[in-house]
Amino acid sequence: MRLALGLSYRGNAYFGWQSQPGGRTVQDRLEAALSRFADRPLRTVCAGRTDTGVHALNQVIHLDTGIEREPFSWVRGTNRYLPDDIAVQWCRPVGDGFHARNSARGRRYAYLLLESAVRPAIEVGAVGWVFRPLDAEAMRAAAAHLIGEHDFSAFRSAECQAASPVKTLRRIEIVRRGAYWRFEFEASAFLHHMVRNLMGCLLAVGQGARAPQWLAEVLAGRDRRLAAPTFAPDGLYFLGPHYDAGLDLPERTPAFDWLP
Structure with missing residues (x-):
């Protein structure tokens, strides 16, 4: 069985x-x-x-x-x-x-991020942290360049064992609630460190170090050295996979109501 x-x-x-x-x-x-x-x-x-x-x-x-x-x-x-x-x-x-x-037909991740002049304490280990203000519209404009089927070699770690770097990124959603940001990613599959590498680049744009168009250039370059450093794992959550509806497997747990 x-x-x-x-x-x-x-x-x-x-x-x-x-x-x-x-x-x-x-x-x-x-x-x-x-x-x-x-x-x-x-x-x-x-x-x-x-x-x-x-x-x-x-x-x-x-x-x-x-x-x-x-x-x-x-x-x-x-x-x-x-x-x-x-x-x-x-x-x-x-x-x-x-x-x-x-x-699995797809997978979802969320990244929780605290924007604050002071580092996290109560939520340490459960959120990422930046102290510089972020520009939501710039990050959304940058994220739009990533949607679709692409070679994501620029966001792939050297230890990645995936047979192909080509994945379909279906959705990136960026929302803010108070001092906290939530970035949600949905794709056919993800490469090793892919979400954390995407986060590093999106935050470089959000903090004004790079223009939104830069992310399209990084993607086209297919070279990990062109992208930003890998961001911290603390705020990264695997939300789970998608399966055919006929399997009738739960896609939510109680923790979904706890996660902002």
Whole structure:
């Protein structure tokens, strides 16, 4: 039997999603908890690997098991063995053809940013920070150059293992609420560090260091050295993947109502 599970986590304490020898990753903690609950080793596949310090609201994973238990038992039983900053949110049986990564039709990220003369304290680790004022219209004009199918090599890390740098960026939405900005990105898929590299460039425009047209030049140059430095991971949230509606998998968790 194949199961799909939705997972939320705060990434500050972990070296990203993917399993590592030291065991300090979200995948390692989740698989250890699942294995204790099931009383046998279990392996998982995720919809989108997150980096060190990056959070997730609805990370989707799948696993195969011969154990038959009610979906709510997988949620509550697994959460019993997870640390406080990781929690399974839902569980659904799926067909053998479902794959958490390959079945996804798109993925969404949000970046939360504090604009303030003073660094964050209460929300430290949960938001990015800039102290210079930002120009919303300049950033939106710059973002418009990125929409569509492009070669995003200029925003790809040297460690990226994606087979192709060509992705379709469907939407960038930039809104402000008080001192906080929310940048939301939706694409067919993302390259390693792509959102954080886009953030670095958008903020260079927003702070007046670059003109909006510069982002089109960076994109066309296909050279990572042309872009701004990679921005901090603190405010980056993987909102989760999109699947065919017929699968009837949740696309929201309670944390969506908490995130500004």
